[in-house]
Amino acid sequence: MAGESGKRAVVEDEEQGPPLSLARRIWDQVGPVALAVGIALVIRAVVIESYYVPSESMLPTLLIGDHVFVNKFAYGARIPFTDIRLPAVREPKRGEIVVFALGRRDGQICPLDECPGFEQEGFVKRLVGLPGDRVEYRADAFYVNDERVPWQPTGATFKDEAGHEFNVVEESLPGCRHPILDHPRMSGLTNAAFTVPPGRYYFLGDNRDNSNDSRRWGTVRREELKGPVIINYWSWNNQESWASMLNPFTWVRLLWSEMRWGRIGKTYRCDAPAS
DSSP states (O other): OHHHHHHHHHHHHHHHOSOOOHHHHHHHHHHHHHHHHHHHHHHHHHTEEEEEOOSSTTTTTSOTTEEEEEETTTSOOBOTTSSOBOOOSSOOOTTOEEEEEEEEETTEEEOTTTOTTSEEEEEEEEEEEOTTOEEEEETTEEEETTEEOOEEEEEEEEEOTTOOEEEEEEEEETTEEEEEEEOTTOOOOOEEEEEOOTTEEEEEOSBGGGOOSHHHHOOEEGGGEEEEEEEEEEEBOOOOOTTGGGSHHHHHHHHHHTBOGGGTTOBOOOBOOOO
16 A cells, blocks of 8 residues: 555656746746736737826816726827837827827927927827818817808806806817807917818817917827827816825725716717708
8 A cells, every 4th residue: 555655646746747947936926917917018009098188178078087098099009119100990080089299398388290309298189170171260260171160059058177167069060069168258279270281180179268279389290199089987086196195095085075977988979060
């Protein structure tokens, strides 16, 4: 019996093979995590990316504290650390809400190709002018190809965080109907008529009287467009500092009183203009 037990032990040792090396044991523990992180980075680089809305320029469509996903695959994502772009699924469409890159330095904002030394920063606005369009903004009215873009009152109002009350009106861009804000006693930026150059795009904020957009800093190259906004995945009115966020009671209070649960899952497709 003892001999048989010894034989079984030898057979089991042979089946188990030599002991694993330290490197192999480390890889078995770290490898799956590293693979998961790598896949997540690839998805973020070429498929989908998150964006935090920091300003009121897109009210009432996007609120400060909205976190949205951007479809980078639609316009052709850039391969990281290269100038190579993947083939685009489609071209940008008028009326889409788009995240793109501009340059910023000491409060000045301008297109990246005009200010190559500026730090790159993400912005979100509505695409309203395509290459070749003749655009103009005057007397609180937007014109595309010498035709005034129609809008009509909805009867609703919107109050921002400073207490300013705006009228909500519905603008009907060619191919896209969406809400914008109009302050009856405030006038926003204007823009003399000009033609959008080839390969460039013209953007406006939905909060027309309080938006720093193409009326001030001009058009954006196709290369700087990251993609259209597709869905809201998180939204809260968080005014807390990062230090206070280390306190778990801060999270409980925010989730209880400042979380906008009804905005989670909201999508941002254009409605067709009324016939």
